[in-house]
Amino acid sequence: MIYEIRFHGRGGQGAVTAAELLVKAAVTEGKWGQSFPFFGAERRGAPVTAYARISEEKHFIHSPITEPNIVVVLDKKILDVVDVTDGLKEDGTLIINSSRSFPKESLKKFRTCIVDATKIAVSLGLSVAGWVIVNTAMLGAIIKAVPIVTIESVMNAIRNNWSGRIGAINAEAARRAYEEASFL
Amino acid sequence: MIRVLTGNHSVAYAALLSNVEVISAYPITPQTQIVEKLAEFVETGQLKAKYVRVESEHSAMAVCIGASSAGARTFTATSSHGLLYMSEMVYWASAARLPIVMPVVCRTLGPPWNIWNEHTDFLLVRDYGWVQFFAESNQELLDTVVQAYRIAEDERVLLPVMVGLDAFTLSHISEPVDVPEMDLVKKFLPPRSNIPYVLDPSKPFTFGNLAYPSHHMALKFMHHTSMENVIKVVSEVDNEWNKIFGRSYGILDKFMFDDARVVILTIGSSAGDAKEAAKYLRKRGVDAGVLRLRLTNPFPAKEISNILSNVEAVAVVDRNLSPGNGGIILEKVRSSLYSSKNRPFIKGYLAGLGGKDITVKDYVKIFEKTLESYKKGDSGTEWFNLNLEVTNL
Amino acid sequence: MKRVAAISFPSKGVAGKTGVWRIRKPILDRQKCVKCLICWIYCPEGTILRKEDDSIEIDYEYCKGCGVCANECPARAIMMVEE
Incomplete structure (x- = not known):
């Protein structure tokens, strides 16, 4: 089984870092993983995608992900401008940062999990230059929706990435989102 | 670490x-x-x-x-x-x-x-x-x-x-x-x-x-x-x-090669996708393999000529172009085999130019097309997944 | 016309509605505006629209919220506010 995950965010929100942290967590469990950004210009604020591919065994694939089985939406504003379900497998899972129960009617046909990652991030003071940083909270929600790795591995990967307080509050964001995320 | x-x-x-x-x-x-x-x-x-x-x-x-x-x-x-x-x-x-x-x-x-x-x-x-x-x-x-x-x-x-x-x-x-x-x-x-x-x-x-x-x-x-x-x-x-x-790569990287009848020959990260395609086809009874050139210069002509003598059909996938001549690697592979007694059938593919993706599914198609072309004896070079419509205004 | 080399023609919004890139938006205070048109000159995206009487309007569909207009306005008539 290969998990193919696509992250939708906006340039500067940390989608690429989230994808990489998920791989780092998987590697500590002896799994194989790859992460990569969308291959193109990087523009702050613009809709961006990032990808992660995680499997039990090593594989040789290097081509992009076109049919993900998991889609993660960091910013629900994206839903108005991008078809986030493009290529998503029929039995795929959607994980959306939203406070509303149904962010969009058309998403109902997928297994959908929501979490108010913005609220969690704000309550922990996670913001940089006007941006609320929700990427680490979203990692917790992903693990709740699909147990790719354990929440402990994700929290460890976060703490290894940023030392001290920053690592601790980001790990806490993941833990809270893991608890609060729920399926519709 | x-x-x-x-x-x-x-x-x-x-x-x-x-x-x-x-x-x-x-x-x-x-x-x-x-x-x-x-x-x-x-x-x-x-x-x-x-x-x-x-x-x-x-x-x-x-x-x-x-x-x-x-x-x-x-x-x-x-x-x-x-x-x-x-x-x-x-x-x-x-x-x-x-x-x-x-x-x-x-x-x-x-x-x-x-x-x-x-x-x-x-x-x-x-x-x-x-x-x-x-x-x-x-x-x-x-x-x-x-x-x-x-x-x-x-x-x-x-x-x-x-x-x-x-x-x-x-x-x-x-x-x-x-x-x-x-x-x-x-x-x-x-x-x-x-x-x-x-x-x-x-x-x-x-x-x-x-x-x-x-x-x-x-x-x-x-x-x-x-x-x-x-x-x-x-x-x-x-x-x-x-x-x-504890890691070795050699000059040529052979994957499911030794008993392969049809082989994709290419270079770079995309060879990995070709390997996954070979794995997929092996499960379906096709003797597919991959030969990746790790050393590209000096071109390992003798090694290639020796190794390809038992293969029936070879697809050379070039992600490069010499306009008017075609794929640069195809040309080198063909000349490497000139003096060989057992020359395999060779078909060239120009693919992935300008960063166009070549997926695992694409490589499955390339294997299948190569076997078809082998039967027909059609060894011309194919522009893979070419879409000319984009040039019309 | 058949293209033999890459050519392209000017058009509006090739990168899509870039207004969604904003995290802060410029708000014009018409009371303070002195119609100097400095914002119109400085806007790197052409999203400050000049009207006949030299008053301006902001095209929010394409404004990326960079804040250059607010920074340059000598009358402090443009404020950047959270979306």
Whole structure:
């Protein structure tokens, strides 16, 4: 089984870092993983995608992900401008940062999990230059929706990435989102 | 230690492990992260190297030529238009027999302006007298860059080495990479010696001065024969690497090859997708295999000719173009087989130009098309997934 | 016309409705505006629209929220506010 995950965010929100942290967590469990950004210009604020591919065994694939089985939406504003379900497998899972129960009617046909990652991030003071940083909270929600790795591995990967307080509050964001995320 | 590294950062770690002494480079997408990371290593004192900032790639290679002539272990990296801008000095470096190592992140040449993956830049400098490798994974990339210094500095070689990697599909992909211990690498790669000579103010002599035709021809012969030694040296160095680090790559990477009837021959990270396609087809009863060229220059013609004699059909997938001639690797493979008694059927594919994806499904199609063409005896080159409609206004 | 090399023609919004890139938006205070048109000159995206009487309007569909207009306005008539 290969998990193919696509992250939708906006340039500067940390989608690429989230994808990489998920791989780092998987590697500590002896799994194989790859992460990569969308291959193109990087523009702050613009809709961006990032990808992660995680499997039990090593594989040789290097081509992009076109049919993900998991889609993660960091910013629900994206839903108005991008078809986030493009290529998503029929039995795929959607994980959306939203406070509303149904962010969009058309998403109902997928297994959908929501979490108010913005609220969690704000309550922990996670913001940089006007941006609320929700990427680490979203990692917790992903693990709740699909147990790719354990929440402990994700929290460890976060703490290894940023030392001290920053690592601790980001790990806490993941833990809270893991608890609060729920399926519709 | 297992780290999750991009291709670019794998290259930077390899330069760190090789204890390079002089770095000079000019930034260009998608190579920039390599020299950014190295600048960070120098700034933080992890790497005791001189980082020389320059105003162009031409100057970057000129700095490398100077530093390498003075005996320093020297590193630069570039891509695409940077490589072409540098090209005069690239030729000079090999003819001056300097063991410089240069990763090239292969990117399409413009116009139209394009930052994505293609190998034409790398293959255009095939006749510049450098040893050239092309990597499939980040692990192989790191290992090959370190090995490259051993090969370049070997007395039987004394030539610069280029290591190709795919723009974005390797340079920007993060994968687990086993970063070897510095102490072990030091055993494998001791500091550069002064063999056969380096610039020394106490014993002055001139480099690259005017030479008469007979001298010139003799020196070219020596360059050529050193290039012929490369295959042997690459194998020795790879074996030694395997003994210390437990990883070996060889000159040709064979995958499900030995009993294969139909084989895809290509280079780079995309060969991995071809391998997955071969795995898929094997489960469905097709004897598919993959042959990836790791060493692309000197072209391992004899090895290819020996190994392909038992294969029925070969698909050569070129992510490059010589307009009017077709795929550069196809041409080399065909000529390698000319004197062979058992020549396989060969079909060429021009695919993935300008960074167009070649997926696992695409490779399954290429295997199937090749078998069909083999039955029909149609050995013409195919432009794979070509869409001409986009040129209509 | 058949293209033999890459050519392109000017058009509006090739990168899509870039207004969604904003995290802060410029708000014009018409009371303070002195119609100097400095914002119109400085806007790197052409999203300050000049009207006949030299008053301006902001095209929020494409404004990326960079804040150059607010920074340059000598009358401090443009404020950047959170979206």
